[in-house]
Amino acid sequence: MAASGMYRLSLTRSFTARHFLVGGDWGEENQLHAHPYRLEVVLEGPELDSHGYLVDLVAVERLLDDQIGRVQDRTLNELPAFAGLNPSLEHFARILATALADGLPRSLSAVEVRVWESESAWASYRLDLR
Numbered sequence: 001m002a003a004s005g006m007y008r009l010s011l012t013r014s015f016t017a018r019h020f021l022v023g024g025d026w027g028e029e030n031q032l033h034a035h036p037y038r039l040e041v042v043l044e045g046p047e048l049d050s051h052g053y054l055v056d057l058v059a060v061e062r063l064l065d066d067q068i069g070r071v072q073d074r075t076l077n078e079l080p081a082f083a084g085l086n087p088s089l090e091h092f093a094r095i096l097a098t099a100l101a102d103g104l105p106r107s108l109s110a111v112e113v114r115v116w117e118s119e120s121a122w123a124s125y126r127l128d129l130r
Helices: 057-071 089-101
Strands: 007-019 033-045 110-116 122-128
Touching: 007 057, 033 057, 057 089, 089 110, 089 122
Parallel strands: none
Antiparallel strands: 007 033, 033 110, 110 122
């Protein structure tokens, strides 16, 4: 049986957004506050194109910058994607992963989005694309 593997490629971006947590007593987190978020996107696929690339980075960077533009300097609670949701890191990671997946090439097998809200706290969400 032949060995199989996956290529992985990662891009990161930093941005600021605000939120306040709802549905529980989380002290200061219940008040409107900002986080210096860091977004890491990991793309995965089994094959490279004829140029030796997993994906066109310029196209993915445009897609990523577009999604960040939708949340940069905004209050997450006010965005339609968060309607009825506590704007937790977990929900944020899923919302970003799902939004990015719609624009990614089908040659990829998975996308994972990791969202850091501090140096020590992050959540991620992984979507299989095939």
